[in-house]
Amino acid sequence: MRSRSADVVVIGAGIMGAATAYFAAAAGLRVILVERGGIAAGTSSRCEGNLLVSDKELGPELELTLYSQRVWREDLAEHADAWEFETKGGIIVAEDPETTVVLEKLAAHQRSLGIEVELLGDIDAVRELEPYANPALSSGAFYPGDAQIQPILATHHLIRLARGLGTELLLRTPVEELVTRGGRAVGVRTPDGVISAGAVVNCAGPWAGEVAGLAGLDLPVMPRRGFVLVTEPVPVTIHHKVYSAGYVGDVASADAVLQVSPVVEGTPSGTVLLGSSRERVGFDTSFSQEAVARIAQAAVRLFPALADLALLRTYSGFRPYCPDHLPVIGEDARLPGLWHAGGQEGAGIGLSVGIAKLLAQALSGAAPDMDLAPFRPDRFAERLAA
Numbered sequence: 001m002r003s004r005s006a007d008v009v010v011i012g013a014g015i016m017g018a019a020t021a022y023f024a025a026a027a028g029l030r031v032i033l034v035e036r037g038g039i040a041a042g043t044s045s046r047c048e049g050n051l052l053v054s055d056k057e058l059g060p061e062l063e064l065t066l067y068s069q070r071v072w073r074e075d076l077a078e079h080a081d082a083w084e085f086e087t088k089g090g091i092i093v094a095e096d097p098e099t100t101v102v103l104e105k106l107a108a109h110q111r112s113l114g115i116e117v118e119l120l121g122d123i124d125a126v127r128e129l130e131p132y133a134n135p136a137l138s139s140g141a142f143y144p145g146d147a148q149i150q151p152i153l154a155t156h157h158l159i160r161l162a163r164g165l166g167t168e169l170l171l172r173t174p175v176e177e178l179v180t181r182g183g184r185a186v187g188v189r190t191p192d193g194v195i196s197a198g199a200v201v202n203c204a205g206p207w208a209g210e211v212a213g214l215a216g217l218d219l220p221v222m223p224r225r226g227f228v229l230v231t232e233p234v235p236v237t238i239h240h241k242v243y244s245a246g247y248v249g250d251v252a253s254a255d256a257v258l259q260v261s262p263v264v265e266g267t268p269s270g271t272v273l274l275g276s277s278r279e280r281v282g283f284d285t286s287f288s289q290e291a292v293a294r295i296a297q298a299a300v301r302l303f304p305a306l307a308d309l310a311l312l313r314t315y316s317g318f319r320p321y322c323p324d325h326l327p328v329i330g331e332d333a334r335l336p337g338l339w340h341a342g343g344q345e346g347a348g349i350g351l352s353v354g355i356a357k358l359l360a361q362a363l364s365g366a367a368p369d370m371d372l373a374p375f376r377p378d379r380f381a382e383r384l385a386a
């Protein structure tokens with residue numbers, strides 16, 4: 001047993017913990033990063049790496065998204081190759097004329113917020129960018145700013161950067177207890193002993209609620225399962241991330257039952273990734289034929305030629321879901337010293353570095369670049385009490 005100490009102990013070595021360790025260390029804080037498995041053992045290795053602005057609706061999450069995009073593109077520009085940053089562009093397609101009207105309204109609104117978007121008024125305009133798109137589709141909107149990275153590479157690289165700044169990494173080390181004294185979190189207990197810290201940051205992804213529960217706190221972060229299908233490689237024929245307008249509604253929905261809307265993207269290696277499903281079934285890792293079949297059928301609606309491809313594999317992961325679809329970011333007023341960075345749901349890769357930079361500012365006593373009030377971790381407790 002040994003006792004360690006740090007300014008900040010970060011729980012979880014997914015992309016959120018990796019980015020938090022890096023930005024905190026860069027701000028001059030002594031950091032210990034604790035992970036019960038290996039690097040990216042959780043959702044950060046079971047997702048896709050889209051950095052999207054196109055699927056965001058009004059409000060604080062959009063502001064956070066735009067902030068995070070700047071962090072990826074400006075603060076971290078020199079590392080772009082390490083995580084295969086690609087400004088690929090996204091296309092939302094309308095499958096019928098009624099949805100075209102909705103898409104036009106969404107685009108006009110997003111443009112007023114500074115998001116670059118070009119309407120593709122008919123299917124010919126869509127097929128100029130994506131020649132294999134289904135001629136039966138109605139129209140589309142093109143978002144040149146949508147980008148992607150490789151999340152596993154990004155998680156590893158951010159940890160490499162954090163370690164270069166003195167961060168200590170403890171793998172295969174579960175946090176079993178949050179240590180408190182005088183109503184404050186002052187460290188964590190692991191099988192190897194206690195790590196004392198001025199601040200404990202909960203970056204446990206879909207397990208963030210369980211970690212908060214170690215201190216008896218209710219944090220309603222829940223797993224929202226999603227499947228991804230990977231086809232055999234073909235010459236690159238799909239150039240953007242292409243998804244149906246129905247996806248935006250699915251993201252914002254609170255339904256627990258299976259929802260599927262097509263999301264299709266080619267990769268440089270030729271495989272095509274097909275998503276996406278959303279359902280709340282706890283931490284159930286079993287295969288769902290229904291989800292996979294519905295994703296495949298929906299993808300073929302966008303690109304009929306996909307019907308001829310073989311599937312190489314499927315995988316699934318758990319998005320860290322919060323009931324109001326906003327992340328939880330900041331110190332928990334119910335237990336000072338305990339901070340959370342979770343509930344990012346299907347945007348946790350894109351948002352990670354922005355959240356981490358803001359947290360590092362707050363942890364080191366500076367005013368964060370953005371107001372974190374809408375993301376307060378204890379906001380649910382207040383609602384319950386009201």
Ligand SMILES: Cc1cc2nc3c(=O)[nH]c(=O)nc-3n(C[C@H](O)[C@H](O)[C@H](O)COP(=O)(O)OP(=O)(O)OC[C@H]3O[C@@H](n4cnc5c(N)ncnc54)[C@H](O)[C@@H]3O)c2cc1C
Pocket residue numbers: 011012013014015016017034035036037038039040041042043044045046047048049050051173174175176203204205206207211224225226227228316317318319320341342344345346347348349350351
């Ligand atoms: C199918 C699918 C597609 C997605 N596509 C995208 C996308 O295109 N773009 C995007 O931005 N987001 C996407 N997401 C969401 C994204 O993957 C997540 O929001 C993000 O990975 C969350 O990162 P995290 O570091 O918070 O959590 P995780 O990666 O899950 O990391 C949490 C870590 O905490 C560790 N941990 C838990 N409890 C403890 C404990 N007690 N002690 C020590 N360690 C502990 C876990 O082992 C884990 O490694 C997708 C998700 C899914 C499921």
